Amino acid sequence: MSVSVRVLNADEARLLTAARLVAVEHAPYLAHALFSTQPVAAEGLGTFAVDRGWRLYVDPATLVGWGPALAGGVLVHEIGHLVRAHAERADALGADYDHHLWNLAADISIHDDLLAAGVPLPDGVVTPAALGLAEGGIEEVYYAALSQQTSSDMRLDGVDDRGGGGDDDCGCGSGAGAPPASWELPADDPSAPAVGPADASMTRRRVAQAVRARRERQPWEVASRLAALGRPDAGRSDLEMASPDRYRSP
Numbered sequence: 001m002s003v004s005v006r007v008l009n010a011d012e013a014r015l016l017t018a019a020r021l022v023a024v025e026h027a028p029y030l031a032h033a034l035f036s037t038q039p040v041a042a043e044g045l046g047t048f049a050v051d052r053g054w055r056l057y058v059d060p061a062t063l064v065g066w067g068p069a070l071a072g073g074v075l076v077h078e079i080g081h082l083v084r085a086h087a088e089r090a091d092a093l094g095a096d097y098d099h100h101l102w103n104l105a106a107d108i109s110i111h112d113d114l115l116a117a118g119v120p121l122p123d124g125v126v127t128p129a130a131l132g133l134a135e136g137g138i139e140e141v142y143y144a145a146l147s148q149q150t151s152s153d154m155r156l157d158g159v160d161d162r163g164g165g166g167d168d169d170c171g172c173g174s175g176a177g178a179p180p181a182s183w184e185l186p187a188d189d190p191s192a193p194a195v196g197p198a199d200a201s202m203t204r205r206r207v208a209q210a211v212r213a214r215r216e217r218q219p220w221e222v223a224s225r226l227a228a229l230g231r232p233d234a235g236r237s238d239l240e241m242a243s244p245d246r247y248r249s250p
């Protein structure tokens with residue numbers, strides 16, 4: 001796969017802004033995070049991805065093909081990797097973790113919530129149910145379950161674990177916990193300044209605050225789970241409170 005990263009042109013930037021606004025419509029509590037990312041064009045990627053510095057890689061052809069409505073749903077997916085700290089949580093798995101399985105575990109956790117909330121995603125995205133797993137689990141639990149399945153398990157054959165198709169070996173990028181892809185920008189690239197750990201942490205806290213404010217008005221399962229998972233000091237009681245059985249969409 002050959003990927004060429006560059007600055008978005010004006011038309012692409014306008015289309016991405018429309019997609020971001022659709023994403024905010026679906027997930028208002030993610031507004032700050034959505035506009036904290038640094039978008040760049042990634043020709044040939046075939047999908048969207050994020051890196052550890054909160055760069056958002058957008059294949060312009062895919063953006064056009066999806067249109068703002070579907071692209072907005074995929075943006076909620078990609079930002080989900082960042083606010084749920086999937087890269088940092090992957091680090092905690094140890095040096096020999098399987099990044100494909102981790103990306104899959106992260107994706108089904110995100111899809112589980114977004115599909116329940118009616119967020120549009122490309123056809124065929126993988127869900128916990130498709131892999132024989134219960135809904136409402138967290139990433140580490142799914143990862144452990146998937147790790148126990150053998151590579152010959154039919155349920156994992158041909159699974160598309162990405163937010164929106166594409167054909168690459170890096171899933172949703174290093175922001176989802178994969179090793180940095182060859183086409184990802186260096187951390188100090190001046191054309192798209194990376195978001196550092198302190199700013200990322202602040203953004204997650206702002207998302208968590210917005211989620212809590214929203215939860216008081218509308219008990220909603222996505223918001224509830226993000227309130228727990230997006231906060232560094234989330235504890236067991238938060239995760240229990242975030243059970244989708246308790247906060248099913250009305």
Ligand SMILES: [Zn+2]
Nearest residue numbers: 107162163172
């Ligand atoms: Zn993903």
